[in-house]
Amino acid sequence: MANTLEISQLRKEYRGFTLQDISLVVPEGTIMGFIGPNGAGKTTTIKIIMDMIKPIAGEVKIFGLDHTKHIKEIKNRVGYVGEDQFFYGDKTVAWTGKFVSEFYDNWDANTFQSLLTEFVISRTKKTRELSKGMKVKLSLALALAHNPEFMILDEPTAGLDPVIRRDILERFRSFADDGKKSVLISSHITDDITRIADSVTFLVEGKIVLSEAKDELLSKWKRIHYKEGALDETIVKSLTSRKAHMFAHSGVTDNYTTLKESLAEGMSKEEIKIENVNLDDVLISLVKGE
Amino acid sequence: MWNIIKKDFTFFAVYLVVVLAFASIMAIAVNNELKVSFVLISGFLVILQIVGGTFINEQYEEKHKGYAFLSTLPVKEKEIVAAKFCLALITNVLYVGFLVSLFALSPSPSEEIALAQSYILFMGIVSLALAGLSYIGIFGIGYTKFAVIVLSFLVALGLVPMFLMKSYQDRMDVLIDQILEFFTNLNWLIILPAALAFYFGLMLLAVKIKNYRSLVIS
Numbered sequence: 402m403a404n405t406l407e408i409s410q411l412r413k414e415y416r417g418f419t420l421q422d423i424s425l426v427v428p429e430g431t432i433m434g435f436i437g438p439n440g441a442g443k444t445t446t447i448k449i450i451m452d453m454i455k456p457i458a459g460e461v462k463i464f465g466l467d468h469t470k471h472i473k474e475i476k477n478r479v480g481y482v483g484e485d486q487f488f489y490g491d492k493t494v495a496w497t498g499k500f501v502s503e504f505y506d507n508w509d510a511n512t513f514q515s516l517l518t519e520f521v522i523s524r525t526k527k528t529r530e531l532s533k534g535m536k537v538k539l540s541l542a543l544a545l546a547h548n549p550e551f552m553i554l555d556e557p558t559a560g561l562d563p564v565i566r567r568d569i570l571e572r573f574r575s576f577a578d579d580g581k582k583s584v585l586i587s588s589h590i591t592d593d594i595t596r597i598a599d600s601v602t603f604l605v606e607g608k609i610v611l612s613e614a615k616d617e618l619l620s621k622w623k624r625i626h627y628k629e630g631a632l633d634e635t636i637v638k639s640l641t642s643r644k645a646h647m648f649a650h651s652g653v654t655d656n657y658t659t660l661k662e663s664l665a666e667g668m669s670k671e672e673i674k675i676e677n678v679n680l681d682d683v684l685i686s687l688v689k690g691e
Numbered sequence: 692m693w694n695i696i697k698k699d700f701t702f703f704a705v706y707l708v709v710v711l712a713f714a715s716i717m718a719i720a721v722n723n724e725l726k727v728s729f730v731l732i733s734g735f736l737v738i739l740q741i742v743g744g745t746f747i748n749e750q751y752e753e754k755h756k757g758y759a760f761l762s763t764l765p766v767k768e769k770e771i772v773a774a775k776f777c778l779a780l781i782t783n784v785l786y787v788g789f790l791v792s793l794f795a796l797s798p799s800p801s802e803e804i805a806l807a808q809s810y811i812l813f814m815g816i817v818s819l820a821l822a823g824l825s826y827i828g829i830f831g832i833g834y835t836k837f838a839v840i841v842l843s844f845l846v847a848l849g850l851v852p853m854f855l856m857k858s859y860q861d862r863m864d865v866l867i868d869q870i871l872e873f874f875t876n877l878n879w880l881i882i883l884p885a886a887l888a889f890y891f892g893l894m895l896l897a898v899k900i901k902n903y904r905s906l907v908i909s
Binding site for chain 1: 757
């Protein structure tokens with residue numbers, strides 16, 4: 402399987418923040434969730450991928466092409482929806498579509514028109530009159546109308562109501578259904594990533610701390626509830642997000658598949674219980690550690 | 692690149708129409724005779740038109756985060772900068788070309804016409820240089836900061852005529868003669884290509900500055 406996106410050793414420095422040697426791969430036909438708390442460097446990474454800002458080191462390849470040399474060709478094949486939607490506010494939706502269409506080789510006016518109809522966006526409305534959700538939908542229509550092979554989405558659902566959020570997520574999911582197109586979606590709303598992603602990458606304080614297939618990750622990460630003395634001390638020490646209660650304790654392990662056998666006896670005596678975690682729990686464990 | 696020029700031309704076009712209408716009305720009002728005041732005002736309007744249009748255009752980009760929007764599209768930064776520079780040049784050629792042709796139709800003596808045309812061409816070059824430098828300033832430190840600096844500079848510039856009048860108090864005739872001689876002796880075969888080369892150099896510098904800004908500041 403070819404890689405749609407390959408990032409290696411990407412570095413960018415700001416006062417008080419460094420994006421540290423980010424390396425990442427998004428294989429063809431997959432959706433990668435890019436998770437991290439606010440200020441972790443998700444937007445910086447995505448803006449570097451889109452060549453909107455320049456890194457001080459590292460390499461980005463999209464469709465096997467160096468993005469500094471082939472950015473025009475790459476952007477022709479990429480759909481981008483940013484965290485903030487910038488349009489010329491005094492212009493209408495129709496004008497915006499026409500203006501954007503002239504930059505793309507593969508623009509499909511019929512697709513754009515049908516997306517506007519589907520999203521119930523008035524063509525004659527000025528873009529400044531659109532709500533936040535409508536602006537995201539217009540961005541999405543613009544991003545999809547040139548038949549992209551790769552969608553890059555930076556917090557596209559932030560600030561949207563649950564109905565619009567679900568609509569938009571469904572659209573991303575169906576985009577990658579053909580097995581050829583890929584999606585990179587960043588979010589701090591881990592529910593969104595759980596719903597659509599095949600793999601997840603966690604970014605904390607400018608560093609990638611974990612990158613794995615989502616199902617594999619969720620099978621390894623579990624919360625263990627245990628009675629005092631039921632768990633070996635070395636296992637207890639390896640747990641993160643530990644909590645001590647009066648009658649039982651709990652902690653999160655990232656190694657459940659290996660520990661499973663050694664926990665079996667305690668589980669049969671009901672001294673140990675295993676609970677599934679979600680990506681939020683994983684993120685909190687990674688951010689807060691102990 | 693052309694769609695960016697097309698979008699931005701609206702701003703220049705509005706002023707272009709106003710200024711050209713003014714020039715035409717003035718020309719008719721003075722019975723096609725070239726009056727010094729009309730020629731002088733036309734020259735200043737060239738600068739106002741080109742530099743003013745540049746600032747209004749950039750204010751619009753700033754207000755709507757236009758560059759952030761454009762950066763998401765398949766267009767290179769150097770194409771965006773080139774579009775801005777091309778537009779200032781096209782508008783300049785249109786405006787200066789119109790005035791030079793208008794003056795040529797005047798029944799005034801040919802030396803006077805040549806002098807007026809020389810003055811307008813000179814002001815066209817000054818306005819191009821100012822527009823280029825403005826883009827460098829805007830791309831270098833941002834529109835808002837640069838606009839404040841330019842406003843302060845313009846206030847200071849307003850003192851120059853007062854200073855000149857004071858210095859040449861009893862020698863105004865000498866000053867005017869010197870200015871007339873300067874415009875009469877301009878060699879346009881050398882100045883025009885040199886000015887265009889300088890403008891092209893400013894454009895390349897603006898591209899470098901814009902790239903540098905996105906490397907260091909963004």
